[in-house]
Every structure is written in C-alpha cells, then in structure tokens.
Amino acid sequence: MSRWNEEFFIEKGLLLTAVSSIIIITLIIVFIFKEGLPAIQSYGFINFIFGMDWAPSSGQYGVFPMIIGSLGITALSLLMAVPLGILCAIFLAEVAPARMRKILNPTIQTLAGIPSVVYGFFGLILLVPFMRIHFGGTGFSMFTASIILTIMILPIIVSVSEDAIRSIPQEYKEASLALGATHWQTIKNVIFPAAIPGVITSVILGMGRAIGETLAIIMVAGNVVQIPGSIMDPVRALTSNIAIEMGYATGIHYNALFATGIVLIFMIIILLVLANYLHYKKKVTVGGGYL
Amino acid sequence: MGDCRLHRIIPPKIAQKIMDVIFWASGIITLLILLMVIGYVFYKGLPVINLEFLFTDPMDSGKAGGIFPMIVSSLYVTFIAVLVSAPIGVGAALYLAEYAGENRTVRLIRFGAETLSSIPSIIFGLFGLAFFVIYLRMGWSVLSGGLTLALMALPTILAASEVSIESINKSYAQGSLALGATKWQTVSKVVIPAALPGITTGIILGMARAIAEAAAILYTVGAALITPISLLDPARPLPLHLYILATEGISLDNAWGTAAVLVILILIITVTTNTLVDRYRKQMMGR
Numbered sequence: 001m002s003r004w005n006e007e008f009f010i011e012k013g014l015l016l017t018a019v020s021s022i023i024i025i026t027l028i029i030v031f032i033f034k035e036g037l038p039a040i041q042s043y044g045f046i047n048f049i050f051g052m053d054w055a056p057s058s059g060q061y062g063v064f065p066m067i068i069g070s071l072g073i074t075a076l077s078l079l080m081a082v083p084l085g086i087l088c089a090i091f092l093a094e095v096a097p098a099r100m101r102k103i104l105n106p107t108i109q110t111l112a113g114i115p116s117v118v119y120g121f122f123g124l125i126l127l128v129p130f131m132r133i134h135f136g137g138t139g140f141s142m143f144t145a146s147i148i149l150t151i152m153i154l155p156i157i158v159s160v161s162e163d164a165i166r167s168i169p170q171e172y173k174e175a176s177l178a179l180g181a182t183h184w185q186t187i188k189n190v191i192f193p194a195a196i197p198g199v200i201t202s203v204i205l206g207m208g209r210a211i212g213e214t215l216a217i218i219m220v221a222g223n224v225v226q227i228p229g230s231i232m233d234p235v236r237a238l239t240s241n242i243a244i245e246m247g248y249a250t251g252i253h254y255n256a257l258f259a260t261g262i263v264l265i266f267m268i269i270i271l272l273v274l275a276n277y278l279h280y281k282k283k284v285t286v287g288g289g290y291l
Numbered sequence: 292m293g294d295c296r297l298h299r300i301i302p303p304k305i306a307q308k309i310m311d312v313i314f315w316a317s318g319i320i321t322l323l324i325l326l327m328v329i330g331y332v333f334y335k336g337l338p339v340i341n342l343e344f345l346f347t348d349p350m351d352s353g354k355a356g357g358i359f360p361m362i363v364s365s366l367y368v369t370f371i372a373v374l375v376s377a378p379i380g381v382g383a384a385l386y387l388a389e390y391a392g393e394n395r396t397v398r399l400i401r402f403g404a405e406t407l408s409s410i411p412s413i414i415f416g417l418f419g420l421a422f423f424v425i426y427l428r429m430g431w432s433v434l435s436g437g438l439t440l441a442l443m444a445l446p447t448i449l450a451a452s453e454v455s456i457e458s459i460n461k462s463y464a465q466g467s468l469a470l471g472a473t474k475w476q477t478v479s480k481v482v483i484p485a486a487l488p489g490i491t492t493g494i495i496l497g498m499a500r501a502i503a504e505a506a507a508i509l510y511t512v513g514a515a516l517i518t519p520i521s522l523l524d525p526a527r528p529l530p531l532h533l534y535i536l537a538t539e540g541i542s543l544d545n546a547w548g549t550a551a552v553l554v555i556l557i558l559i560i561t562v563t564t565n566t567l568v569d570r571y572r573k574q575m576m577g578r
Contacts, residue, residue, distance in 0.1 A: 007473055007475050010475045011390055011475075013382070014382050014386035016382075017379045017382030017386065018383040018386040018387060018391070018400050019400060020379050020383065020445075021383065021400060021403040021404045021407050021449070022400060024403075024407060024442055024445070025407050025410075027418070027422065028414065028415075028418045031422050031426070032414065032418060032421070034421075035417075035421050084317055084320065084321060087313060087314060087318075088321040091314040091315065091317055094314075095314045095318070104318065104321075106561060106562075106565060107325050107326065107329075109561050110329070110557060110558055110561045111325045111328065111329070113499045113557040114328070114329075114503065114557050115505065115529075115530045115557070116505070117530045117531075117533050117534045117537070118530075118550045118553055120534075120537070121537045121546060121550055122328055126331065151324055151325070154324070154325070155325070158321065182304065182306070182307040184303070184306055184311075208409045208411075212409075212410070212412060212413070212414075213411075214412065215506050219534075239413045242413050242416075242417060243413055243416075243506060243509055246417075246420070247510070258417060261414050261417045264411055264413075264414060265410070265414060268410060269406075
C-alpha cells in the first residue's frame with residue numbers, strides 16, 4: 001500500500017471513530033422513541049404529560065407528578081449547593097492557603113467519583129432516620145433527597161467554578177488591587193463577574209447530574225407518586241419511576257417507562273440549549289472570562 | 292450593584308473581614324460534609340473488610356459471605372467498557388484535534404459528544420436493555436453491561452484526550468512535518484507520545500465512571516451472584532450489589548463493606564490520576 005493510501009485510510013478511520021458519538025446518540029434516541037412512542041400514542045400526549053395518576057395496574061399513565069418531583073428535588077438541591085459551592089470555589093481559588101487547598105482539592109475530586117449508590121446508602125442509613133426524628137413523617141422526602149443530591153453535586157460546582165475563577169487573567173486582579181480596592185471588592189466587582197460564564201456552566205452541569213440521578217434518589221425520596229404539598233412529602237422522580245418499575249413491566253407499561261425516558265431526554269435537551277445560549281450571551285456581554 | 296446601600300453602611304475594611312469569615316466557613320463546611328461521608332463509610336465498612344470478605348462467594352443471597360464475584364464482575368464490565376471506548380475515544384480526539392478543521396461535521400461531532408455526556412445514566416440503561424439485551428440478543432450479560440458502560444465512558448475519554456492533545460506545543464508537530472514526516476508519522480511518533488499522560492488520565496477517568504455506575508447496568512447485566520466467566524454470563528458489579536443489599540435490607544454490614552471497597556477503588560483511581568497529572572505537569576514545566 002502506498003504511503004498516500006495509508007494516510008488516507010487512517011484519516012478516514014479516525015473520522016469514523018469521531019462520527020461514532022453521533023451514531024450512538026442517534027441510536028439511543030431512535031431506540032428510546034421506538035419503544036416509548038406507542039405508549040404516548042395510545043394514551044395521548046396531553047394525558048401522558050399532564051396526567052395526575054400513575055397506576056399501571058389500571059392503565060393510568062400520567063407522569064406529571066414525577067415531572068414536578070424531578071424539578072422540585074433539583075431546584076431544592078441547587079438552592080443549597082449553588083451558594084455553598086460558589087463560595088467554596090472562591091475560597092479555594094482566592095482565599096485559601098496552599099496547604100488547605102492541598103487537602104480540599106483531592107477530597108473534592110474523590111467525592112466527585114464516589115458512586116451515587118454510596119451516597120444513597122449513606123442517606124438511607126443516616127439522613128432518613130435523622131429526618132424522621134427531627135421533622136416527623138417517614139423521613140423519606142423531597143427534602144431528604146435534595147440534601148443527598150446537594151452533597152453529590154457540590155464537587156462538580158466547586159471544581160468547575162474554581163477552574164473558571166482561576167482562569168481569569170492575573171492582570172485583572174492586580175489592576176483592581178492597585179487601584180486601592182480591597183480583596184473582597186476585587187472578587188465581587190472584577191473576578192467573579194469575569195468568571196460568570198464558567199460558574200453558569202458548573203451550575204448547569206450540577207443541574208444535569210441532579211435531574212439524571214436515579215438510584216440515590218430512589219433510596220431516600222420515598223417514591224410516592226404525588227404532587228408534594230410540602231418539601232417534607234415523599235416524591236418520585238422520573239428517573240426513579242423507570243428504575244423501580246422496569247423490572248416487572250410488560251406490554252404498554254414497558255412502553256410507558258420508555259416514554260418516561262423520552263420526557264427525561266427532552267428535559268436534558270432544554271438544559272443543553274439553555275446552557276449554550278447563556279454561555280454564548282455571557283461571553284459577549286462580560287468578555288475576558290472565557291472558560 | 293444591588294448592594295450599594297449596604298456598601299455605604301459597611302466600610303470596605305469590615306466587609307472584607309466579614310467575607311473572609313464567610314469564605315473560610317463555606318470552605319470548612321464543604322470539607323466537613325464531604326469528609327463526613329468518606330469517614331462514615333470507612334468507619335462502618337472497614338471493619339467488615341478482610342481477606343475472607345474479599346475472596347469468598349456470598350452466601351444466603353448476600354446476607355453472609357464475601358463479595359468476590361462482585362469484584363470480578365466490576366473489573367470485567369469495566370475492562371470491556373474501556374477496551375471498547377478507549378480506542379474510539381482516543382481516535383475521535385485525534386481526529387478532532389489534529390485532522391479536522393472547523394466545519395459543520397466537526398460541530399455536529401462535538402454536539403454529539405456533549406449530548407452524550409449529559410444523558411442520564413438510566414437512559415443508557417434503557418437503551419442497553421432495548422438494544423444490546425433484546426435487539427442484539429445478548430441477554431443480561433457482562434457483554435451487554437460492559438457495552439452500555441462503554442457508551443457512558445466514551446465522552447469522558449474523548450474530552451480529556453482532546454484537551455491533552457490540543458495542549459501539546461504545536462512546534463513539535465511542525466518540526467516533524469518540516470523534516471518530511473507524513474501526517475500519520477507525526478501523529479503516531481510525536482503527538483501521541485507527548486499526549487500519552489493526558490490520554491491515560493482520560494482513560495482512567497472513563498474507567499472511574501464505569502466502575503461507579505449502577506443505574507445503567509441495572510437492566511443490562513442481570514444480578515446473578517455467580518462469578519462470571521463467559522462474556523454472556525450475567526453478573527452483579529459492586530455498585531449494583533450495594534444497591535440490592537441496601538434496598539432489599541439484606542445485610543447492612545455487607546453493604547457497608549461493599550461501599551468501603553468502592554470508595555477505596557475510587558481513592559486509588561484519584562491518587563493514580565493525580566500522580567500522573569503531577570508528573571506530566573512537571574515534565575512540561577521542565578522544558
């Protein structure tokens with residue numbers, strides 16, 4: 001084989017590996033839709049999305065309470081994880097002495113890698129009884145789930161935000177300090193605004209993980225299909241619905257679980273589009289803080 | 292700024308002190324929360340771990356006995372996942388970083404990888420069930436589970452490899468090309484060796500993602516308590532074992548032991564990657 005031919009085939013081979021992610025994503029969408037659409041067709045799109053009852057034994061397939069469950073758990077955990085995570089990121093990038101950083105960074109890295117079932121188990125054994133004693137009820141609730149999720153998404157928010165803050169050019173900071181601003185004024189008015197695109201990325205990554213988390217939530221959320229009246233009520237997330245019932249689902253029930261997957265995919269796509277849009281916008285308006 | 296009224300009341304020097312306290316507090320709170328999780332898992336799990344626990348079969352559906360088949364299952368599915376995803380991920384990264392310009396195909400490829408990395412693991416599980424288990428008739432097996440995990444590990448490996456390939460000094464490749472080497476000679480003899488630590492790190496990260504995953508294999512790998520031998524044997528990797536022990540209330544002790552083994556595995560992976568990255572960084576600085 002001539003050298004030119006070899007070069008040609010290698011380039012095309014590499015192109016093929018590169019295209020594989022498009023092929024995979026297409027296959028995933030085709031198969032989830034192929035299995036899920038029959039349920040949506042036979043039960044009706046509106047009934048499926050906005051139906052309040054999920055009772056496969058009597059042919060009821062409404063996922064609305066689970067959409068609320070997923071969004072509720074996610075929103076609540078972001079409410080806790082975002083402020084703490086951002087403060088911790090600023091601490092690591094700007095305030096902490098090198099020795100503190102040396103302890104915190106590997107810890108956070110390790111925690112980002114710990115399996116979600118370990119967090120779920122931790123919540124099941126420690127947090128659920130704690131909530132039961134102090135707040136009444138069964139202890140399984142939307143709040144309990146969001147605390148566990150908070151712990152799970154903290155490492156992502158901290159590490160990605162920290163990278164964003166660190167990537168701000170040193171000159172910005174020096175200029176601000178040279179003008180007589182205090183360190184906090186510099187952080188508030190110069191460093192943080194410039195790092196916002198990266199910080200938003202970290203929040204969206206955290207949100208994606210929260211919406212997609214499955215087994216840890218099953219272990220602590222109670223999994224009752226209902227629209228929660230308070231954050232202390234048990235809820236079921238979309239992901240949990242699939243994992244709990246797939247083991248014994250047949251016929252249209254099986255299809256309805258794939259249809260639940262379709263709803264999840266759409267939520268993630270909306271998130272991705274939003275992320276790209278925000279990122280782009282902020283890049284234009286703030287400038288300098290490119291990730 | 293929304294806080295300018297506050298600003299007028301609190302002098303900058305005092306505001307600085309207050310914020311310092313808040314930053315320290317949030318750093319310490321985060322550290323404490325995170326250490327509490329690791330600490331508690333070790334406190335409960337380490338006493339359970341001994342050679343017998345690691346190297347014997349479970350008895351009485353996991354109530355007693357060890358976790359040997361689960362360790363083998365975890366290593367087996369992770370090995371399949373990396374074996375499949377590493378060549379594809381690294382190949383794709385090489386293409387994106389070295390061959391492709393900026394065009395629509397490339398943007399589409401990047402969008403595909405980005406989407407793939409944000410798809411929830413349970414969706415991978417559903418796909419694995421519909422595609423590998425049922426459509427390709429692989430059944431509940433280490434092969435189905437491993438391939439499902441390969442899809443999940445792919446974007447991780449791709450992204451990390453691409454970053455490391457792109458960070459290589461462009462003059463290396465230019466020097467090689469100027470000496471008359473072909474593109475592939477340059478890529479295989481200059482670019483890949485220089486990017487190897489970064490690529491290895493990417494592969495290890497993909498491995499970490501595969502070894503920690505449970506939702507994606509819940510309906511693809513089966514849950515058998517036996518040690519898998521053939522590719523088509525069902526298996527029960529560690530995270531899945533932990534999930535089943537915990538939710539079915541089979542044995543809390545063994546669940547803690549399994550959790551501790553998982554955390555130790557992740558610790559080993561983190562330390563290895565950090566050492567690699569450190570060495571890589573020193574090497575780059577030395578030049």
